[in-house]
Amino acid sequence: MPAIPTCLFPPIQPTRHGMLQVDALHTIYWEEVGNPKGIPVLFLHGGPGAGLSPQHRRFFDPQQYRIILFDQRGAGKSTPLGEWRDNTTDLLIGDIETLRAQFGVDKWLVFGGSWGSTLALAYGEAHPERCLGFILRGIFLCTTAEVDWFLHGVRWFYPELYDEFVAPIPEAERADLLKAYTARMLCDDPAVYWPAARAWSRFEGRRVFLLPQPEDSASDTLDLGVGRLESHYMANGGFLREDQLVQEVGRIAHLPCVIVQGRYDVICPPLSAHRLHQAWPGSRLRMVADAGHGALEAGIAKALVGATEQFKRSGRFD
Numbered sequence: 001m002p003a004i005p006t007c008l009f010p011p012i013q014p015t016r017h018g019m020l021q022v023d024a025l026h027t028i029y030w031e032e033v034g035n036p037k038g039i040p041v042l043f044l045h046g047g048p049g050a051g052l053s054p055q056h057r058r059f060f061d062p063q064q065y066r067i068i069l070f071d072q073r074g075a076g077k078s079t080p081l082g083e084w085r086d087n088t089t090d091l092l093i094g095d096i097e098t099l100r101a102q103f104g105v106d107k108w109l110v111f112g113g114s115w116g117s118t119l120a121l122a123y124g125e126a127h128p129e130r131c132l133g134f135i136l137r138g139i140f141l142c143t144t145a146e147v148d149w150f151l152h153g154v155r156w157f158y159p160e161l162y163d164e165f166v167a168p169i170p171e172a173e174r175a176d177l178l179k180a181y182t183a184r185m186l187c188d189d190p191a192v193y194w195p196a197a198r199a200w201s202r203f204e205g206r207r208v209f210l211l212p213q214p215e216d217s218a219s220d221t222l223d224l225g226v227g228r229l230e231s232h233y234m235a236n237g238g239f240l241r242e243d244q245l246v247q248e249v250g251r252i253a254h255l256p257c258v259i260v261q262g263r264y265d266v267i268c269p270p271l272s273a274h275r276l277h278q279a280w281p282g283s284r285l286r287m288v289a290d291a292g293h294g295a296l297e298a299g300i301a302k303a304l305v306g307a308t309e310q311f312k313r314s315g316r317f318d
Helices: 054-059 089-103 115-126 144-151 159-166 171-185 190-205 220-235 270-279 298-314
Strands: 016-021 027-034 039-044 065-070 108-113 131-137 257-262 284-288
Touching: 016 089, 027 089, 039 054, 039 089, 039 115, 039 298, 054 065, 054 298, 065 089, 089 115, 108 115, 108 298, 115 131, 131 298, 144 171, 144 220, 159 171, 159 190, 171 190, 171 220, 190 220, 257 270, 257 298, 270 284, 284 298
Parallel strands: 039 065, 039 108, 108 131, 131 257, 257 284
Antiparallel strands: 016 027, 027 065
C-alpha cells in the first residue's frame, strides 16, 4: 500500500453495517457511514472481486454525505467468497436497487473506480432516474480491446510480470490465456484454483501504481475474489454487449459527471476515459499527469476528494 494521502478525510467507522441475503446463494456485506441526513452516495469497489477497504470511506466529508458501501457478490466479507455462479452485471445492478430500497434512498451520487466505473455506468444507464451524478476513476468499459490489453498488451511495459503470468500455463494453451486461467480458477479443486488465483491477482496488483510500492502480505480474500471474478467477468464480456456503455451513455448524459484518470494507468489506459468523455459532452475529464491506476495515489486521491467537495457545494462539476 502507498502512503495514505493527506487529502483524505480522517478514518471513520460505520454507523451501521450488516449482511443482506440477495438470493439463495449470495449474501452481501454492507455498511453506512457519515450523516444519515446527508447527500446519499453509493461507493462501488473495483475488481470485480476486490472488495472494500476502510480507506474507501475517506473520500467523502462525513458531515455532509451519507456514504453507503457494499462488497459485491463473491467479494470481501460477502459470502460465498469468490463465488462466480449467479454472479452477473444485471444481478449486481439488482443488488444495488435492493440496497437503495432498503436504505430508503430516492437518488444518489454514484462513485466508482476501475470495475466500479463499469458497474456505475451500467447501473446508471439501467436506472438513470435514481442517479444524482457520477464520480468515475480509471475507466474500464469492458470491451474486447481492453481485456486484450489487460492480459497481453501490458507486456510492453511489464514484460517480466507477463512472463511470470504466462509461465504456469502450458505452451499449448497460451494462445488463449483468458480461457486457460478461467478454466483453472472456476474449477472445484483448491489445488488448481488457488495457484491460478494468486498468479492472476499478483499480475494485476504489481502494476496498479505508477511508482513501485512495498508489497502487502498475501491476502487470500483478495486473491480469490479478484482472480475468480475478474476472469469470470472478462470471459463473459462483462455480461454487456460490445461497447454497450458508450453506446448507451445518452441515457445519463444529462447528469453531471467527472472522470479522474491517471495518465500512466497501464491497467485501464487513458483511451477509455477519453472515449467516454467524448461520448458525454457535459462530463469533466481530470487527467492526472503523475499517476497510474491506484485510487490512493496522491494526485488521483486529491482529484477524487476535490470532486466530492465540489458536488456537496454545488451539485455539479466545473
